[in-house]
Amino acid sequence: MKKIQFHLNGKKETVHCPPAKTLLEVLREDMGLTGSKECCGKGECGSCSVLIGDEAICSCLILVGQVENESIVTVEGIGLQDNMDVVQEAFIKEGATQCGYCTPGIIVAAKSFLKDIEHVPTVEEIKTALGGNLCRCTGYQKIITAIQSAARNKFALSGEA
């Protein structure tokens, strides 16, 4: 057991756990944040994506002992029902989710992607940026539409501000 500290969704947290536990296991079991999902466990599906700093990574492939003092943001930190992010609102409005298992990872990856660009992304750009996230239900069409719509809304909002 080891005492490990990090910033999670803007709050300083301390856990006592085996340091070779994956970050995903700690998020789900020790922190009770079950938004991030385990699916392939090998970095192929992206359903465990979280942000470290502002980069999307697979939380199933990083040991909690490696994230001491890092800033981690999960889908819960991006927004919950009462303070949803533009990306999450767009997913609801476009109906871009079916079973929902991949959705948290896709929201995280989309959030990180949209932060880096200043235009409404093309379909090709979205396919490249989200290439690490698999969805087995939707066929991706509505996901892509939702990300474009989120980008439009984001720029509309920042235009007003």
Next chain:
Amino acid sequence: MIKTSEMQVVSPKSLDECLYLLNDQEKNNRLIAGGTDAVVRMKDKKWTPDIWINIKGMNELRYIRKDPSGIHVGPLTTHTDIVKSKLLQDKADVLTFAAKEVGATQMQNMGTLGGNIGNASPTGDTIPALYVLDARIELSSLYGTRTVPIEEFFIGPGKTVIQTDEIITDIIIRPQDTSEIGIFEKLGPRKAQSISIVNFAASINLDKEGHHCSSGRLAFGSVGPTIIRAKKCESMLTLDRFDKSLTHNISKVAWKEVAPISDARASSNYRRDMASALLERGLLRLMKRWENK
């Protein structure tokens, strides 16, 4: 075998501290950086060290800089760092193209160049690019450093000349000439995130019009136990006008020069066909890029 819950994670603050830890041969320890391979192997119970030496945050090994001896890329440089580097885009384009093909965004954000080299997968995407850039790998231990040319570095699938007390501390590559242009081609079952079935890197010197090639380097991954520098193909580059028919002839020789096995991902003959096709497609794309430059 040790349980995952009993493994320790130690994070050295400096290279010296790390070398000291590695030197302790009594302990069953192993380096971990990005974790994209190491954690998968831990879950598969293939790698079960008592202590993980976590070097992820060791920023002194994360850099990209140029000096008279070449371009130096720190082993902890991530694939994302490589893709974004202006210096590498300009002077080692083939490496940036290869790094862009390593998995998808998440893997590129986590995985490091040193990890790709140290794991010595025959399918590692950056390795053929490092071959055509004549990379040299610097290894350090408590007792000193040595530099190994990349062609002598890999001794088989997953096997390198790295000793248990050593760590990769620098990767030195040759900057491309102004007359030089590179390309990287990859075939995998899926566009993002996939392990290569065949990959191919080239870096070639062309005259202004792009009609003649004065020299060039070609390397294939995934078609042999380690990377294959296709020297027969290279020697053909300068034989004739550098055009469609020459590249077609070279691609036929490539079919014979590679030495692939059949495995779960593809058969040997399919890999030969694809090596040949990737070479031809790659060189044609390279010509197009040269024209538009």
